[in-house]
Amino acid sequence: MTQAKTGEIELVYFAWVRERLGRDSERLALPGDVDSVARLIDWLAAIDTDHADALAARERLVVAVNRERAGPDHPVRAGDEIAVFPPVTGG
Amino acid sequence: MTAIRVCATPIDLASEIADFFARNEGAGAIVHFIGRMRGTDGDARIVAMELEHYPGMCEAELARIAEEVRARFSLDDARIVHRIGRMTAGDPIVLVATAARHRREAFAGAEALMDFLKTRAPFWKKEHFADGTSRWVEARESDERAAQRWVLPAESTGVKGRVDEEAP
Numbered sequence: 052m053t054q055a056k057t058g059e060i061e062l063v064y065f066a067w068v069r070e071r072l073g074r075d076s077e078r079l080a081l082p083g084d085v086d087s088v089a090r091l092i093d094w095l096a097a098i099d100t101d102h103a104d105a106l107a108a109r110e111r112l113v114v115a116v117n118r119e120r121a122g123p124d125h126p127v128r129a130g131d132e133i134a135v136f137p138p139v140t141g142g
Numbered sequence: 143m144t145a146i147r148v149c150a151t152p153i154d155l156a157s158e159i160a161d162f163f164a165r166n167e168g169a170g171a172i173v174h175f176i177g178r179m180r181g182t183d184g185d186a187r188i189v190a191m192e193l194e195h196y197p198g199m200c201e202a203e204l205a206r207i208a209e210e211v212r213a214r215f216s217l218d219d220a221r222i223v224h225r226i227g228r229m230t231a232g233d234p235i236v237l238v239a240t241a242a243r244h245r246r247e248a249f250a251g252a253e254a255l256m257d258f259l260k261t262r263a264p265f266w267k268k269e270h271f272a273d274g275t276s277r278w279v280e281a282r283e284s285d286e287r288a289a290q291r292w293v294l295p296a297e298s299t300g301v302k303g304r305v306d307e308e309a310p
Contacts, residue, residue: 065196066266067278115264118199134196134264138281141193141224141265142177142236142256 058129062095064105065136068112071105081129088114089123091133111137144208146222148201153223153234162221162239169218169241171248175256181231187272193226193235196264207258215251217242222255224265254292261289 063076085094092114096106106112114121115134127133143165159174166172179191204222212220219241225234236259240251267279 063196065264066194066268115196115199118196118202134199136196136264137266137278139261139264140267140279140281141195141263142260142285 061132063134088125144220146204150227166241171245173248173252174239175252177236190270192268194266200264203263211254215247257289260285
């Protein structure tokens with residue numbers, strides 16, 4: 052994954068989040084008022100029906116910012132790599 | 143000393159076990175756990191499974207888990223090898239290994255490796271059934287509870303837990 056341009060974030064999706072969105076990653080310009088994980092998910096879900104469907108079950112989503120798990124209040128900044136995925140099921 | 147690996151090809155059990163054995167001459171106890179793909183789920187026959195991971199974050203998390211467990215149980219060595227990609231019934235999914243002076247630490251360390259791996263490492267399983275349907279495996283609350291039992295009350299006071307106090 053390459054570094055996002057200034058003002059952009061790199062989103063990566065896994066498992067059924069990826070399938071419902073029909074893509075494994077996307078690069079988006081980050082609006083100025085989207086400054087936390089919770090606000091980011093709200094904003095993403097409003098993009099179109101695919102995003103709304105994939106992100107509907109908020110309690111079943113895990114978010115990682117720059118490859119570290121992040122809670123709803125965690126800050127989001129331009130240049131971040133943000134992953135959205137279901138609870139993990141390895142092992 | 144710890145080592146982790148995520149591999150897209152079948153895990154070679156014999157060579158993993160032999161290698162770990164050879165590298166840990168000073169250990170009095172070595173434990174291996176192998177997680178294996180089941181061919182059935184209730185009455186449904188599972189013909190294949192796909193394992194997806196988050197490259198980069200997954201390896202980093204496995205390395206953290208291995209080092210955390212090694213330090214906590216005073217292990218000489220800890221190893222995690224995890225398969226990704228498409229596999230069929232009977233294939234090994236994961237192998238964890240621990241080496242310690244005595245068996246109690248080795249057993250407990252292997253259990254803790256698996257409990258942390260199942261709840262923290264970003265892997266996802268998708269099962270493909272004989273009737274052509276497929277589904278993503280749901281995370282289980284029992285796995286979360288299993289991982290929680292390693293969180294000791296002593297940790298809140300900054301005192302490291304000891305295996306002889308808390309081993310299940």
